[in-house]
Amino acid sequence: MRTAESRTPPGPCPADLRRPGRPGERNNGEGRGRSAPRTVYRTESPVTSTERGIAAAEAHSAHNYHPLPVVVATAEGAWMTDVEGRRYLDMLAGYSALNFGHGNRRLLDAARAQLERVTLTSRAFHHDRFADFCTQLAELCGMELVLPMNTGAEAVETAVKTARKWGYQVKGVPDGRAKIVVADHNFHGRTTTIVSFSTDPEARADFGPYTPGFEIVPYGDLAAMESALDDTTVAVLLEPIQGEAGVLVPPPGYLAGVRELTRSRNVLFIADEIQSGLGRTGRTFACEHEGVVPDMYVLGKALGGGVVPVSAVVSSREVLGVFAPGEHGSTFGGNPLACAVALEVLAMLRTGEFQQQAMELGEHLHSELGLLVGGGAVDAVRGRGLWAGVDINPSRGTGREISEQLMERGVLVKDTHGATIRLAPPLVISKEDLDWGLDQLRGVLGAEG
Structure with a gap:
């Protein structure tokens, strides 16, 4: 089985910035996926610091959510970039609102x-x-x-x-x-x-x-x-x-x-x-x-x-x-x-293209996740297509803790009901990107072997 460091993370980027999303590392390369290159018109982000952005939000918005400590500035395909230039693989897709990826040109x-x-x-x-x-x-x-x-x-x-x-x-x-x-x-x-x-x-x-x-x-x-x-x-x-x-x-x-x-x-x-x-x-x-x-x-x-x-x-x-x-x-x-x-x-x-992508990559996703069950880190996996609930063994931490550790490795997911994390990447995600995200999950769970 692959380990979390066994191959080059996906997504075209400069040779010296090959680990998208790692703390302190920045990457301005474009994400992979099905979306063709396009002209993007961006304005400068009014927030330049994660810490300041979160502090301002906490001070002036009702506390009805508990987001992960990341401040997203731009996104394309299955990838997000925060205000400090760090890249993250989006494995939540806005609770399935982003089935067709960020910045879909059509x-x-x-x-x-x-x-x-x-x-x-x-x-x-x-x-x-x-x-x-x-x-x-x-x-x-x-x-x-x-x-x-x-x-x-x-x-x-x-x-x-x-x-x-x-x-x-x-x-x-x-x-x-x-x-x-x-x-x-x-x-x-x-x-x-x-x-x-x-x-x-x-x-x-x-x-x-x-x-x-x-x-x-x-x-x-x-x-x-x-x-x-x-x-x-x-x-x-x-x-x-x-x-x-x-x-x-x-x-x-x-x-x-x-x-x-x-x-x-x-x-x-x-x-x-x-x-x-x-x-x-x-x-x-x-x-x-x-x-x-x-x-x-x-x-x-x-x-x-x-x-x-x-x-x-x-x-x-x-x-x-x-x-x-x-x-x-x-x-x-x-x-x-x-x-x-x-x-x-x-x-x-x-076209049926997106349904087919979800079916084919979903089979791969559940096959790979299924290998984690019974090893002491994952108690159960459920779902269909590109949608999975992963029950983390409490000995490995809460769903929130696992989500935060994945964020540190450049993957964004969401926890629910204590010990469960949800995986729901955009349907345009490539197999290479999906595998890289799964590698990071294995790394967090100590299941590389």
Whole structure:
């Protein structure tokens, strides 16, 4: 097996700067990946010191995040460069918002062209990108209607409102009694309604009173799901793979079983594919791994390519047709700039290239990670495609500690729930770069041999 120092780190750079991301070393070379060389217009960073940048942020922003101590200035492909010139391999990709890499030329060109035309009309007027966006996204999902929003949480809130309204108007549930079934360990956002059905104490504590109308069942337990469904149930809301929980993949047949239960009980199956969708798992949607088509997709993150926030609820005419003008909306939802970028995302997804890349490199990723299990450093590995949750043996440190050690070696990941780290590199990452990142993980874990 390769060791962490057994080969030259990837990415073209001067011969004397061959270790991207190491403390005190600087590299201004371009990152590798599929993006062709392009002209980049940069302004000088207002921050020149990591320490000063972090201190200013801590002094003037609410402390609702605990970022790693790095201040990013530029990025391209799968690589980031901090304010002091150190390079890092991005193995998080903005929680899958950056599936197509940093600075993707096609997406930036689409955004730049639209910036010269019109960026916002509000939904008070039509604009010339909206119909194409809705039509093409509906076609990608095999559905009929699209309700565009901006953030993932907005889209989930929209899905909840849609399901309740459908339940009252179409299914005939008595007013005020609509119930939505969700799974424990879920993550669908952090708005008041959404944290009302969270089982994460950090997300939920001190934010009551909580919104009623939800029942929580164990993730992956089909019998519990069946018991929870009754005549007032309007929807089941699930992540096909739970990302924030540690990239939890349900048992084989679970999603198909939920699909059959919901169909037989006249209940909507809502798939939150905000993190799992749009190529991440090796398919366009994670539901496809079990041949499942839900009644509703909730999409976001990669839909905007990491350039602009774009989210959407996609469903049938029967379901989304329940809305009348004035009952729901968003000033920025479906704006011209968002539609222009999302249309380019959809065009790239139609090639199948990114799904294939995620599938092929994902097999390699999981094969290599699997070799770490049982050696005392890693307890378990889960995931699909270019997405993995790695449970670190507590004897080797917490997920945060491992993440900080990887940062010192030039790799950026994110911890979750104590002892787990998540790996989700941009789908444009090269095999060479991926292998280099895995070498650094082996080095941190002392698993070089």
